[in-house]
Amino acid sequence: MKKSRLVIVLLISCALLCCTAQAVTLRINVVDDKTDDALADASIYIDGDYVGSTRSDGTYSYVHSGKKDLYLKVVRKGYRNWVDYIDYDATHARVDMVREDETLTFELYDAVTLKPVVGAVVRVEGDDYSDSEVTGKDGSVDFSVRAGGSYSVEVRASGYHDLEETVELAKTGGVEDGPIQYFLLSKDLLGVRVLDADTSAPLGGAEVYIDNARAGVTDAEGRLQLHLERGKRYSLRVTATDYQPYLENRDLEADDVLLQVRLSKSAYSVLIKACNEATTPIGGAEVYLNGTLQGKTGQDGRFVFTELHAGTYEILVRASGYKDWSEIRHISGVAEAIFAELQYDRASVTVRVEGSDRKALADAVIVIDEKVVGVTDSLGRFQTALVTNRAYTVTAARDGYQNISVDADIPLGATEFTVPLIMEQNFNVWVLVAGIGVVAVLLLAVVMVVRQRRAGQNRGRPRRPDSL
Incomplete structure (x- = not known):
C-alpha cells in the first residue's frame, strides 16, 4: 500500500511539472512604425478580451497556457488598429503601429x-x-x-x-x-482703427484725413480701409465729436498693415451753482459726479469743474435741510453753467386742538395760510407735510368755539413739528337772557308760593273779641 501511494504522488507531481513547463510568457513590444518610438497606453486585446495596456516603455507581458495560437489586437489613439495571430509558443511580438x-x-x-x-x-x-x-x-x-x-x-x-x-x-x-x-497682409492695404484712449471702445463716425484730404469715416467698429503705397511719408489727421484731434506724420513701411489711433476726450469748464427756492445761494453744498463726491460749493453757492471730459454724467447736489437735486447732463462742445435749485425738506407737522378744559376737540376745521387743509380726528389732531424754513398761519375753527390763529415758524432741517391750539367757547347773550328769565320765573314762583302759604295761615286763625 505504501508503495502504491508513493507512485500516485510521483505521477501527480510529474503531471504538475509538465503543466508548468507548458506555460508561455509573451512579451509584446508596441512602437511607431516610422520612428520606432515606444508607444505607452496602447490597449491589448487577446482573443477579443481586453487584458491591459502597455507601460511607458511600450511593453506588455502576457502569460498563457501555450496550447493554442493567440489572436492579438492592439489599439491606440492616432494609429490604425493592429491585429494578427501569434504562434502558441512565441515569446516575443513586435507591433509596428501605423499612424492614421x-x-x-x-x-x-x-x-x-x-x-x-x-x-x-x-x-x-x-x-x-x-x-x-x-x-x-x-x-x-x-x-x-x-x-x-x-x-x-x-x-x-x-x-x-x-x-x-x-x-x-x-x-x-x-x-x-x-x-x-x-x-x-495686403501689400497696399492699410487698416485704420480709431479707439477711445481711456476705455479702448471703438469710435464710429471718426473722420480720417490723409495729406489734408478727407479719406473716409470709420464704421461702427471704428475701422476704415485705405489703399496707400508703401515707402512714402503721409500726414494723418483724425477728428471726432467731443474728442481732441489726432495729428501725425508717418513713414509707411512695407510691414505696416494696421494703424490704431487713440483719441482723448475734449475737456470743458462746467459751473455748478446751488440755490434754494428763494434763489438764495447755498454754501457748503456737496457736489457729486456719477456718485463720487467732488467737493463743496463756496459761500456764493458755486462749484467749478475746470476740466470735465465730454460725456454724459449724473450730477447730484446735496445740502442739509434740502432735498437732493440731481440731473443727467451731457457735457459737449462748450463750457456750461448748471443751476441747481434745491427745495427745502418737508417736516411732518401735527396740529393739536384742545378746548380750554384741555380736552381734545374733534372735527375742528384746520386752515393753513387761508387754505382749508382738513379737520381734526377723534384725538383732536391733524397731520400734514410742510416745507421747512418757513412761517405759516395756522387757524382752527369749530362751532361753539372762538376761532384761533397762530403763526408757526418751522425751522430748517426739522423733521417733525407740533402746533398746539387751545379754543375758547363762544359767549352767547341769548343763552344768558334765557338763563336770567328762568331764574326770574323761579323766583316769582317762590314768592307766590310763600304768599299763598301766608294767606292760608291767616284764614285759619280765630278772630279777637275786640274785633267784633
Missing part, C-alpha cells in the same frame, strides 16, 4: 477686412509628403496627412505678402484645435 491619416484644414483671411482670401495657393510638405491646393470661396483648403508629422506650409496670394509657417501635429493624432487660420 488626418485632415489638415487651413483657412485664409484678409488681415484687415477679415474676409476670406479666394484663390490663394497653399503648399504643404513633409516626410514623404508634398501637395498643393487652391483656396475656395470660403478661403479654406484641406490636406490628408499623417498624424504626428511636421509639415512646412507656404501660402501665396495675389496682392498679399507671402507666408511661410511650420505645423507640428500631435503624435496622438487629430487636429484638436480645429482649422489652422492665417491672416494675410
